[in-house]
Amino acid sequence: MTHIKVNVDGTIYEDDVEPRLLLVHYLRDRLGLTGTPIGCDTSNCGACTVDLDGATAKSCSVLAVQADGCAVTTVQGLAENGAWTPLQRAFHEQHGLQCGYCTPGMIMAARDLLRENPHPTAEEVRGALEGNLCRCTGYQNIVRAVLAAAGQQDGSGTRAQAPCGQQVTEEVTA
Numbered sequence: 001m002t003h004i005k006v007n008v009d010g011t012i013y014e015d016d017v018e019p020r021l022l023l024v025h026y027l028r029d030r031l032g033l034t035g036t037p038i039g040c041d042t043s044n045c046g047a048c049t050v051d052l053d054g055a056t057a058k059s060c061s062v063l064a065v066q067a068d069g070c071a072v073t074t075v076q077g078l079a080e081n082g083a084w085t086p087l088q089r090a091f092h093e094q095h096g097l098q099c100g101y102c103t104p105g106m107i108m109a110a111r112d113l114l115r116e117n118p119h120p121t122a123e124e125v126r127g128a129l130e131g132n133l134c135r136c137t138g139y140q141n142i143v144r145a146v147l148a149a150a151g152q153q154d155g156s157g158t159r160a161q162a163p164c165g166q167q168v169t170e171e172v173t174a
Helices: 023-030 086-093 103-116 123-126 138-149
Strands: 002-008 011-017 049-052 055-058 071-073 168-173
Touching: 011 023, 023 049, 049 103, 055 103, 086 123, 086 138, 103 123, 103 138, 123 138
Parallel strands: 002 071, 011 168
Antiparallel strands: 002 011, 049 055, 049 071
16 A cells, blocks of 8 residues: 545545556545546546646546645536536536536546637637547537637636645545
8 A cells, every 4th residue: 555645626635545546546436526437447538537736637547646745636626616617617508518428528628728728719629629539519519618618717727726735725534
């Protein structure tokens, strides 16, 4: 077992984990954060995308021990006080989902794009979402949602995360 300390959605968790445990399984099975789905388990679909220290990462290709001392933001950590971000609202309003399985990963990848490029073109949105697969929508409404969100926010994303290993709200020992 390896001891880790991870800031997930603003809460510090300390835990002993198997060195081979994937981050997606740690988030879902240990912390109960089931908003990050397990898609393909091969990093091809992007459904499990999270923010890891300010960059998107497919959590099925990251070991939990690799996240030790880091800040992880899941789709569940985006809303603040129950209020959706402009990006989450845009996905809802523009019908940027159908079955919803890919939506968490799409939102996390789009969030990363809007931080880097607050006013992307449709082509830039498509390029940024290239590693995320949707089998239902045909992507038109997803692209429309990201473009709508770009008009509603400054691209800075949501509340700031503390740097690796620093406490934001409370500590929890799982």
